[in-house]
Amino acid sequence: MNSNSTSDATESHRIVERARDVIPGGAQTGLRAQAYDTGEVAFERAEGATLTTVDGDEYTDYHLGFGPIILGHAHEAVDDAARRAIDGGVLYGAGTAPLEVEVAERLVENLPSIEQVNFCNSGSEATYHAIRLARAATGNEKILKFEGCYHGWHDYVDISVYPPEDQLGEQYPESEGMLSSAVENTLVVPFNDSEAVAEVFREHGDDLAGVIFEPVPHSVGCLLPQQGFLDTVRELTAEADVPLIFDEVITGFRHSPHGAQGEFGVTPDLTCVAKALGNGYPVAAVGGREDLLSQAGGDNKSGVVISGTYSGNLPGLAAARETIDTIVEEDVQGYVTGLGDEYRDGLRDLLADHGIEGRVVGHRSIFSLQFGVSQEPENYEDILGLDEELFREFAAGMRERGHFFTPNPYKRHHLSFAHGAEHLASYLDDADDVLANL
Ligand SMILES: Cc1ncc(COP(=O)(O)O)c(C=O)c1O
Structure with missing residues (x-):
């Protein structure tokens, strides 16, 4: 003792x-x-x-x-990098800072699916943005997620993360106060069940905006994807032209700098990263195919709005740059x-x-x-x-x-x-x- x-x-x-x-x-x-x-x-x-x-x-x-x-x-090097950034001002909120480009380039370099990237401050923001991009690209509303996967607290996804036994197979809202239409538009199937995914595509393929999951669901300890499951989901989404979203908020930069997508050799269309990206600093990102991300490059009068006062804050980005470099070099x-x-x-x-x-x-x-x-x-x-x-x-x-x-x-x-x-x-x-x- x-x-x-x-x-x-x-x-x-x-x-x-x-x-x-x-x-x-x-x-x-x-x-x-x-x-x-x-x-x-x-x-x-x-x-x-x-x-x-x-x-x-x-x-x-x-x-x-x-x-x-x-x-x-x-961590000394990460905190020093953040302190140096703070000395130059925490937030500009206009134009582009060199650090944004440097971290974006590292994400493009390391994560196979990422051609362009937008920063935000939390995993929930990243999954929210990813779903909006997917909905805008397809013109559809329905999202498919998996029982036991957590993607943040917002109404689109806080569904069937820890459903009680009698709610298995249902769309179970994890919180009171959620929008019923959001819950209705989020379909849920068991992880590792390729047939259930195929069934959703047969029934709702024309209405699907995206499929989101943790490639290794850690929100319930650890579920490992079975041989072929990730490939099947990739094939079904590609055939139907429905964006596949990997929530790598835990797996990205914790399991590998190349994410679970690098490890399992399956490349999604959109990827969310947060957590280990900044060794504890609030920094997150949504990245992916250029044609999907570039929907957000408009002037707030057209295209997809991705916004956030603190997005791209300098201490977070400096921490991310140092964390990525340390992870890769050491x-x-x-x-x-x-x-x-x-x-x-x-x-x-x-x-x-x-x-x-x-x-x-x-x-x-x-x-x-x-x-x-x-x-x-x-x-x-x-x-x-x-x-x-x-x-x-x-x-x-x-x-x-x-x-x-x-x-x-x-x-x-x-x-x-x-x-x-x-x-x-x-x-x-x-x-x-x-x-x-x-
Ligand atoms: C896989 C996954 N996605 C998204 C989130 C939400 O991230 P945040 O808490 O930063 O909003 C979490 C948080 O635990 C997570 O584990």
Whole structure:
């Protein structure tokens, strides 16, 4: 046990109590508030792989802000680049800055589908823009998405991400207050189900504006695309001339600088990137075929409007340029993939040693431990039925021993360039102990 405290008398507890008065739920999102499940948590520092609370308790961070931190927290070169940009002014909001061109050129160079690119500040904005571009190009309204895939909070896509079992196969709105026509126009099928996609094309092919998905859905831990599934979706969309949108908000720059599209050899028409693109700075992009993107090159009186006061803000772009260069020059993905394999192998051995039913899923720098289920999941339905309570107990035990990840059983651990052999050894040692006591 380390000295991490979960006592109610902590400064962390007092901050969270104050927060609950003035911030709904006490945190910026419901998912963030779930960190309270294993105790009150207020953080005030992060460096390398370490996250520190207002009480000075230190944790090895496997949450990494839901994934953006690929190089480690407070990465010196990235932060220096952002600071230099700040010194030259944060935002111009007119014309073009050289940094925009430099980062756009790097995206074109690295991601096979990207011929042109527009910047924005979050993954949700990127998927919103991609869908508008697709609708404008086709003149159609319907979008096809997959159960268990998250593409942001807006009405077009916040549908059937975590549907309850009795809502499988339905268009399940994740939030109250959503526009019913948006929900009706978003069709949903199971991931990895080529036949269901083909059926949608037979029935709605003439009305489809686009197909959007995470090529490796990590919003529910990790689903891996089965052999041929990505190719089938690519063929069906190409035949029907319906834009295929890869949401690479997690996979792009975390799994590979060339995205899942580079890894699996399937090139979409539009691509959304965010998260690891800027190692934590708010920077995102929608890119793709020139004929689709150039619809947005107009004068706001014609074509597609893509807009945003903070789009192309200089610190975000400077962080992105430095992050991309570091990832490419230092083979960050080679390193974090090797480390990910060691965590996954180690956890699988521990489950076997302790005779606990569970599975370790993941890809490259991402992994999840799921209890009460053992077969490799193919789609969202295979995620249902995992033992949520046992995972929360595991998360609480690990947190007491100095390892932080969200106690949400459907989420995932992330690794960064700042994680090393010492973190691996201590994680597996402590996991051994916690699993023995579950
Ligand atoms: C795959 C995917 N797409 C889109 C988004 C939305 O990104 P943001 O939270 O930056 O709006 C997320 C966020 O978690 C995501 O994981």
